[in-house]
C-alpha cells in the first residue's frame with residue numbers, strides 16, 4: 192500500500208442512496224411499470240445505467256429539470272448535450288410551435304432547408320455544402336460512405352475510446368476493459384452481441400502518432416478516412432496533444448485519405464465554428480447533431496464540394512423520409528439565429544462560467560483530499576478521480592469509477608445532475624448564480 196496517498200473523505204454513499212431512494216419513489220414506480228412493456232424501461236441503452244434507478248421528468252426550464260416527485264435539479268446533462276440553450280428555450284419552442292401549424296414534415300422542399308444550409312455554410316469552415324439527417328449515428332454513416340466513394344477504399348481508421356454512434360462498423364473499441372485490450376492485440380473490439388465483424392475498421396490510439404503511422408503501413412492504400420472526436424468528449428474529454436490534429440491532417444493528405452471530424456458534441460459547443468474553429472484545423476468532412484438542433488432531432492454533414500458533389504450527382508446515396516423535417520429545421524434556425532446574434536459574448540460566457548465551475552469543483556474536492564483531475568473546456572468538461580491527467584483512453588482506465596458514482600449520488604441528493612460518465616455540459620441558460628449554487632452543493636456533498 193502506498194502510504195503517501197492521501198486518505199479521501201468518503202461521500203457517504205449508503206446515506207445518500209437511502210435519501211435519493213426515499214425522494215424518487217415515483218420514478219421507481221414508473222420505471223417498474225415501463226419495464227413491463229418497454230425493453231429495459233428506457234429508450235436508449237445507456238440510460239439504464241442510472242443509479243439507483245432511472246428518473247422520470249415532468250419538465251425543464253433553463254438550467255433546471257424537475258422530476259415526477261417534485262425534485263428540482265441543476266441540469267448539467269442537457270439531454271446528453273443537445274440542450275445548448277438550456278431546457279425549453281423560449282425562442283426555439285416558439286419557432287417550432289409557429290412552424291408546425293403548417294405541417295410537421297413535407298417529405299419535400301421548403302424554405303427552411305436552404306435558410307439553415309446557408310447559415311451553416313457561412314459558419315462552418317469545411318462546409319462548402321451540407322446535407323441533413325436525423326441522428327448522429329446516421330450522419331456518420333453518410334460521411335464514411337462518402338469517403339469510401341471518393342477514395343475507392345473500404346477501410347477507415349478510428350481511435351480507442353471514441354464514439355461515433357451505434358452502427359456496427361463504428362461501435363468498436365469504444366470502452367474496452369483492460370483485459371479486453373490485453374487480449375485484443377489491437378484488433379477492433381465489438382461492444383455488444385450481434386454486431387457484424389468489423390472487417391473495415393482499423394483502430395489506433397488517440398494522441399499516439401506512431402499507432403496511426405503503423406495503421407497506414409499495415410493497410411497500404413486501403414484506408415479511406417480517419418474519423419475522430421477532435422476533443423475526445425466520450426472518454427474523459429481528452430484534448431488532442433499539441434500538433435496531433437495537424438499530424439492527422441497531414442498524414443491523411445499524404446495517404447490520399449479524408450479527415451473527418453465527428454463534431455456531434457463539439458459542434459456549436461466549442462464555438463460557432465466548433466472544434467475546427469477552436470483548434471484551427473479544417474477537415475474534409477464534419478458531422479454534427481446534438482446542439483445543432485437544440486433538442487430537436489437533426490444531424491448535419493458538412494464538407495468540401497469535391498466530396499459533397501458525390502451526393503449532388505447521386506453517385507452516393509443519401510436518403511431519409513424525415514430528413515429536413517419542419518420540427519428540426521425550425522428549431523435549428525431559431526437556435527443558430529440566437530447563437531449568431533452575439534456569438535462572442537455568448538461563447539465567452541459559456542467558457543468563463545464552465546471554467547469557473549470546473550475549477551471550483553476541483554479545488555473543493557482537492558481541499559478534501561481527493562485525487563481528482565478535470566479535462567475539457569468550459570462548455571463541456573470531464574471529472575475523474577485519478578492521480579494523473581489521462582492522455583489516452585488507456586490512461587483513463589485508472590480512474591476510480593466507484594468514487595465518481597458515490598460523488599454523483601451525493602450530488603443528486605443535493606439537486607445537481609451531471610452525466611454518469613463524468614461529463615458536465617453547460618448551456619447558455621446557466622447563470623453565475625447557478626454556478627455558485629452548484630459549488631455550494633458540491634461543498635455539502637463533499638463534507
Ligand SMILES: Cc1ncc(COP(=O)(O)O)c(C=O)c1O
Pocket residue numbers: 325326327328329331354355356357420425453454455456480481
Ligand atoms: C461524438 C458522437 N458521434 C456520434 C454520436 C451519435 O449520435 P446520436 O446519438 O444522435 O445517434 C454521438 C452520440 O452521443 C457522439 O457523441
